[in-house]
Amino acid sequence: MPTMPPNVLFIMTDQHRYDCLGCNGNAVIRTPRIDALAAESANFSLFFVQGPVCVPSRQTFFSGRYPHSHKNRVNYTAMNADVRLMQRYYQEMGYRTGFVGKLHYYPPTRGYALATGFDEGLIHDAGPTDDHSDYVAWLRGSGGWPVGCDYRRCRADRMNPHTCALPDELHETTWCGAKTREKLRVMAGSGRPFFLFSSYWKPHSPFEVPEPWASMYDNAEVRLPRRVTEQYIDALPAGLRAFATRGGGRHWEAPDEAILWQYRAYYGAISQIDREVGLTLDTLDGLGLRDETIVVFCSDHGDVMHEHGMVDKNTFFESSIHVPFMVRYPNVVRSGAYDQLTESTDVLSTLLELCGGGVPYGDEGRPLTGLIAPGLPGGSPYRERDCVFAENVIPEVIAGMDEPFEFARGEGVRGIRHPDAKMARTRRWKYNYYAGEEELYDLEADPDEMVSRADDPACAGIKRGMKDRLLDWMITSDESSQIAPRWYVVRDARGEWVDWERRHP
Ligand SMILES: [Ca+2]
Numbered sequence: 001m002p003t004m005p006p007n008v009l010f011i012m013t014d015q016h017r018y019d020c021l022g023c024n025g026n027a028v029i030r031t032p033r034i035d036a037l038a039a040e041s042a043n044f045s046l047f048f049v050q051g052p053v054c055v056p057s058r059q060t061f062f063s064g065r066y067p068h069s070h071k072n073r074v075n076y077t078a079m080n081a082d083v084r085l086m087q088r089y090y091q092e093m094g095y096r097t098g099f100v101g102k103l104h105y106y107p108p109t110r111g112y113a114l115a116t117g118f119d120e121g122l123i124h125d126a127g128p129t130d131d132h133s134d135y136v137a138w139l140r141g142s143g144g145w146p147v148g149c150d151y152r153r154c155r156a157d158r159m160n161p162h163t164c165a166l167p168d169e170l171h172e173t174t175w176c177g178a179k180t181r182e183k184l185r186v187m188a189g190s191g192r193p194f195f196l197f198s199s200y201w202k203p204h205s206p207f208e209v210p211e212p213w214a215s216m217y218d219n220a221e222v223r224l225p226r227r228v229t230e231q232y233i234d235a236l237p238a239g240l241r242a243f244a245t246r247g248g249g250r251h252w253e254a255p256d257e258a259i260l261w262q263y264r265a266y267y268g269a270i271s272q273i274d275r276e277v278g279l280t281l282d283t284l285d286g287l288g289l290r291d292e293t294i295v296v297f298c299s300d301h302g303d304v305m306h307e308h309g310m311v312d313k314n315t316f317f318e319s320s321i322h323v324p325f326m327v328r329y330p331n332v333v334r335s336g337a338y339d340q341l342t343e344s345t346d347v348l349s350t351l352l353e354l355c356g357g358g359v360p361y362g363d364e365g366r367p368l369t370g371l372i373a374p375g376l377p378g379g380s381p382y383r384e385r386d387c388v389f390a391e392n393v394i395p396e397v398i399a400g401m402d403e404p405f406e407f408a409r410g411e412g413v414r415g416i417r418h419p420d421a422k423m424a425r426t427r428r429w430k431y432n433y434y435a436g437e438e439e440l441y442d443l444e445a446d447p448d449e450m451v452s453r454a455d456d457p458a459c460a461g462i463k464r465g466m467k468d469r470l471l472d473w474m475i476t477s478d479e480s481s482q483i484a485p486r487w488y489v490v491r492d493a494r495g496e497w498v499d500w501e502r503r504h505p
Contacts, residue, residue, distance in 0.1 A: 005093070005355045006329060007293040008195045009184070009284065010086075012061075013273055014054070014102060015204040015313060017302030018047075018322040020270055028220050029267045033278025037297060040328050040335050042372040047325035047342045048388045048425065049301050052313045054104045056391075057300045057344065062086040064348035064363035067391050069478040079105050079112070084360070086348055088117030090195035093357055098183050099123075101176045101199035108132050118197075122179050124172060126201050135175050144170050154208050162207040162265035163214035171210045173202050173269070177276025181283045188287045193355075198280065203269035205303070205312065207261075213268035222263040226448060228252050228309040237437040239392075239421060242414075244310050252309025259306045266305065291330045294354055296347070299323040307448070314392065316423040316432045316439075317449055321390050329354060333372045341385045341427065342368065353379050364477050387469050389477075390423040424469045431466030440466065 018024055022031045023038035024045070051057040055075045056067035062085040063070045071080045087097045099121035103113050108129035113121055124135035139145050145166065153165040168174055180198040187194035202209075233244050233252060244251065277297070284293055304310045304319045313320040325342065327333055332354065345365030352358065353369040356378060370382030407413050412420070412435070420435045430449065432439040440454040440463050453459040492498050 004292070005095075005193045006332075007188075007193050007289060008090070008095075008296070008351060008355065009198065009280070009293055010196065010296045010351075011198045011200075011277060011280070011298075012058075012102075013200045013203065013270075013297075013299045015301060015303045016270065016273075016299035016323065017305070017319050018045075018324055019319075020203075020267065021324055024324060028217070028222060030216070030271050031274040033274050033281065034297060034324075037277065037281060037295065037328060038326050040330070041295070041297070041326035042328075042333050042335060042338050042368075043324075043326040044338045044340070044342050046339055046388075046427075047298070047323060047344070048321050048390065049323055049344045050390050052301045052315055052320040052390065052392055054300055055106075058104055059083060059085070061298070061300070061344045061347050064345055064360060064365045066345060066364055066389065066477050068474075069362075069364060075104065076106055078107070079116075085116050086351070087195060087197070089348070089352055089357065089360060090355075091117045091119065093352075093355065094192060096187050096190050096192045096194045097196075098187055098194065099197040099199065100179045100183055101197075102126070102201050103197075103199065110134065120183070121197075122183075124176065124201060126172070134179075135172050138175060139170060142170060152206055152208050158211075158214060159218050160209070160214040160264060160268070161261055162209055164208035164210040166210055168210040168212070168272075171272070173200055173272045173276060176200050177273075177279055180276075180280050184280065184283050185287065188289055200273050200276070202273060203266050203303075205262075207265035207269070209265045209268040209272065213272040214265065215268075216271055217264040217267045220264060220267070222260050222267075224256055224259060225305065225307040226450070228450075232450075233309055237432070237434045237439065238415075239434055240315060243314050244308070249311075251306065251311050254306060263305065266303070293329075294333075294351065295328040296326070296351070298325040298344075298347075308450075316390055316392065316421070316425075316430065318443075318447075321423075327368075327372060329373070332376065334374075338371065340371065341388050341425075343385070343388050349380070362478075387424050387426050387473075389425075389470070389473050392421040392423075422470050422474070424466050424473065426466075426469075429462055429466055431463065431470065433467065433470055438463070 019026050020029055021034055022029055023035040049057040050060045051067045056073050059070045059072040063083050067073050070083045091097045097117060097119045099118050101124050104125055105112055108125045109132050110123045113123060122134040124133045130136050139151055140147050151166055155163045155165045183196055187196060284290055301313045302319045302323055303313055304317055307319050346368050349359040349363050349365050349367040350369055353367050359367060366383050367380040369376055369379035373379055422433045424431045428444050430441045430443055438454040439452040440459055441449040442453055489497055
C-alpha cells in the first residue's frame, strides 16, 4: 500500500449511454483505450444515475445525496450553496484540487467554481455560458478560428452531415484532453496528492464531430432503434408526452438516414474522447503515477438516441439513466466485471474511503469499498442494493426552453406535475411514478420498455411492491439530515452553537 493518499483522476463524459463502449458490449464502436482501462478496472454493468439531466445528476455524484436532498434539481438555477461537493472534501483532506471542462454550476464562472472547493481550473460549460468559457477564450485567441464564428458549425460538403467545420486540433474535446494533461503535469509536481476532474462536454448533442472522427463510421452497420407510432406517444404519461413533442417536434417520424448519421456522429465523438482518455492515461504512466492514482470513468446520464421516438435524455428509460462507471486503482481495487445494482450516490463515499477518508455525514449512498477493495483499512462493509432510484424535474423542457419556467404549487409547470416524477428499478422491474400516472416495465420480458404493465391486473402485486419501495426510499433516504442536526447541537471551536453537521474544527 502506498503511504501517501492516492491521487484521483475523475473523468466524466456528458450524455454517454452505457452501451456505447466496446467494453460494454457494443461491437461497432471503437473505444480501445477506454476498453483497456475497463479491463484494469472494476467495471460496473448496472450503474444508474439519479437524475437524467446534467445538474441534478452531477450534484448527486459530487454530494452523495439524491436530487431531492441536494436540491440542485434544475439546469440554470443558482447552486444550492449549502451542499458540500467532492472537491471540498478533498481540499480539506489536503489535496490539491482542480478541474478542466464542464461543471454546469450556476453561476457558470470559474470564480464560483473555485468557491466550491477547487484550487484551480479551466471551465467550459458551453451553450448560454460561452462568455465564461476558457475554451472559447482559447479558441478566439488561437488565431485559427474567426472571432464570433459558431464553433459548432458543420460542413455540408462531407458525407457525414454532422462533420464539424472546426479541425480536430481546435475542437473542444481535444482542448479538454490537452488541458487535462497540462494540469496533470503541474499538479503531479506539487508534492501533494491531487484530485483532478476532467469533464468532457461531448458526446452531448448537437452531433458535430471533426475529421477524422466524422468519417470513422461512414460505412458502419448501425442498428436502428425500434419505431413507435403517434398512438404510442399519445398513451405516454403527460410529462413524457410533453417531452416527446416539445417545440412541436415529431421525432418519431425522423427518417432512418438522419437517425443513422446521428448515431455515426455520436460514435465518432466517443471515439475522439477515447483518444484523449488514452493520451491522458499515457501521461499518467509517464509521470510514474499509475499505481498511486485512482482513475474513474463515467458519464452524467445517457441519450435515448431516438428510442421511444425521442431525443436527448430527461426520461427514466434505460438509455437515459444507465451509464458507464469504472474505477481503476492498481493493487487495491479488484478489477473485473461487477453486476451489482449501483448508484451515483455511491461514488463519493467510495472514493473518500479509498483515499483514507470517512463517509460524510448526510451521505445517502452505499460505499462500494467493501465490494471492490475488500479488507481495505477503514473501508465500510458492502451492503448490496436490490433497487435503485431516480427522480426528474424538467420544467425547461416542458416549457420548450421558453423562459420563465412558471411553476404553480400543486399544478407543476404548465399543468404538468413532472417535478414529482420518481423511479424505482430492481433487476427485473421498473416502476415510474408521476403525479396521478404510473408506468411499470418488466425488464426481463420487455428490455426495450415498450409495454407498460401498470394497468395489468396480473401485475397489481408487483406494482404495489414497487410503490412501497418508492415510499420507503422517500421516507428514509434523507433521515440523517432531517433528524440529527436538529437534536445534536454543539459548540464549535469559536464557541458558537451550531448544528453538529456544520461544526467548525
Ligand atoms: Ca449532461
